[in-house]
Amino acid sequence: MARIPDSTVDDVRAAVDLVDVVSDYVRLKKQGVRFVGLCPFHNEKTPSFSVDSRQDLFYCFGCKRGGDLFKFIEEIEGVGFLDSVRLLADRAGIEIAEEEGNSEEASEKEAMLGALRFAARFFFDQLKTPRGQRAIDYLGQRGFTKETVKTFGIGYAPDSWDTLLKAATAAQFKPEILEQVGLVKRREKGDGHYDVFRDRLMFPILSPVGKVLGFGGRIMPDTKKDGDFEPAKYINTSETPVYHKSEVLYGLKQAKTAIRGEEEALLVEGYADVVSLFQAGIKHVVASSGTALTPQQVRLLGRYARTVVLLYDADNAGVNAALKGIETVLAGGLAVYAVTLPDGADPDSFVQRFGAEAFRTLLREERQDFVGFIVQHARRLGGLDTPEGKAKT
Numbered sequence: 516m517a518r519i520p521d522s523t524v525d526d527v528r529a530a531v532d533l534v535d536v537v538s539d540y541v542r543l544k545k546q547g548v549r550f551v552g553l554c555p556f557h558n559e560k561t562p563s564f565s566v567d568s569r570q571d572l573f574y575c576f577g578c579k580r581g582g583d584l585f586k587f588i589e590e591i592e593g594v595g596f597l598d599s600v601r602l603l604a605d606r607a608g609i610e611i612a613e614e615e616g617n618s619e620e621a622s623e624k625e626a627m628l629g630a631l632r633f634a635a636r637f638f639f640d641q642l643k644t645p646r647g648q649r650a651i652d653y654l655g656q657r658g659f660t661k662e663t664v665k666t667f668g669i670g671y672a673p674d675s676w677d678t679l680l681k682a683a684t685a686a687q688f689k690p691e692i693l694e695q696v697g698l699v700k701r702r703e704k705g706d707g708h709y710d711v712f713r714d715r716l717m718f719p720i721l722s723p724v725g726k727v728l729g730f731g732g733r734i735m736p737d738t739k740k741d742g743d744f745e746p747a748k749y750i751n752t753s754e755t756p757v758y759h760k761s762e763v764l765y766g767l768k769q770a771k772t773a774i775r776g777e778e779e780a781l782l783v784e785g786y787a788d789v790v791s792l793f794q795a796g797i798k799h800v801v802a803s804s805g806t807a808l809t810p811q812q813v814r815l816l817g818r819y820a821r822t823v824v825l826l827y828d829a830d831n832a833g834v835n836a837a838l839k840g841i842e843t844v845l846a847g848g849l850a851v852y853a854v855t856l857p858d859g860a861d862p863d864s865f866v867q868r869f870g871a872e873a874f875r876t877l878l879r880e881e882r883q884d885f886v887g888f889i890v891q892h893a894r895r896l897g898g899l900d901t902p903e904g905k906a907k908t
């Protein structure tokens with residue numbers, strides 16, 4: 516674990532004003548020595564959240580959350596203590612000298628995050644080049660607006676074996692670092708590396724505070740086949756020292772404010788589902804990138820939401836996945852509902868075809884709690900000994 520010297524923590528505390536920081540998230544009104552406002556952590560109509568500017572503490576009489584500057588950032592950004600110090604130090608322009616012992620490891624991680632950030636920018640910038648035009652066309656066909664593309668940092672990996680590799684090494688990123696974060700692979704024959712993502716639409720996977728951790732790359736609809744080799748529809752960054760997919764949710768960076776407001780998170784399957792719903796104004800939506808929902812992901816959602824709504828396909832695989840998801844959410848102490856999509860539809864196609872209002876209606880009227888879900892799917896789940904199952908046989 517990296518450590519930040521106590522003296523730096525004190526410097527940050529001295530340099531940053533709690534009222535200032537909270538004001539980025541809450542509209543505060545002065546009341547004597549206190550500032551009060553609507554609590555950012557729970558839904559309320561009358562303010563029970565207050566900041567004591569003399570003691571530099573916040574407290575909510577509604578949800579009982581409280582603490583100091585760092586605690587506030589931990590809660591609102593969904594980060595740990597170290598990241599809260601880093602974020603606030605950044606804001607105050609204080610440089611952090613992380614303590615020795617692991618500084619080598621820390622700087623290697625920094626290099627990896629730097630390489631990922633570079634790659635995200637590189638893929639995004641490709642959209643402005645002639646070879647990126649086919650990606651622009653495809654994004655247009657999918658109904659994604661310019662603003663949405665920017666919000667999610669969607670980009671394009673060119674149809675080439677080494678465009679990223681060349682650009683990144685020219686920018687002083689070592690091929691070994693690029694390899695460690697899954698952007699390039701070592702050639703099997705001969706020396707050197709090659710780009711992993713080629714001719715793909717690129718979805719950067721971000722941490723809640725916006726660090727690029729990895730990518731999902733979707734194949735272009737008209738990608739040339741490589742002989743008999745059929746390329747995968749999606750390539751996702753696999754586990755790396757900075758990307759642990761069981762601990763990350765796609766779209767959380769963009770969705771967290773809306774999730775906090777709704778006290779609810781929608782869980783969908785794909786990148787395009789998240790992006791489409793967000794664009795349609797249904798912003799409290801995330802996806803578990805390429806895994807079944809994990810306990811760590813539920814814990815992460817619990818920082819923002821009380822309820823998780825799972826959207827799933829009507830087929831057997833979908834029902835089984837939803838059942839596992841329901842169990843994971845309940846075990847994590849959050850409330851859970853499941854919503855079945857009409858046959859053959861995914862959230863992306865549904866909202867693009869029928870619009871946001873129809874989707875909201877679906878969410879409201881079709882949600883089932885655990886019991887309702889079990890009853891409806893008893894036969895599929897093999898639960899013929901439930902009363903409902905028997906009645907139907």
Ligand SMILES: [Zn+2]
Nearest residue numbers: 554557575578
């Ligand atoms: Zn509160």
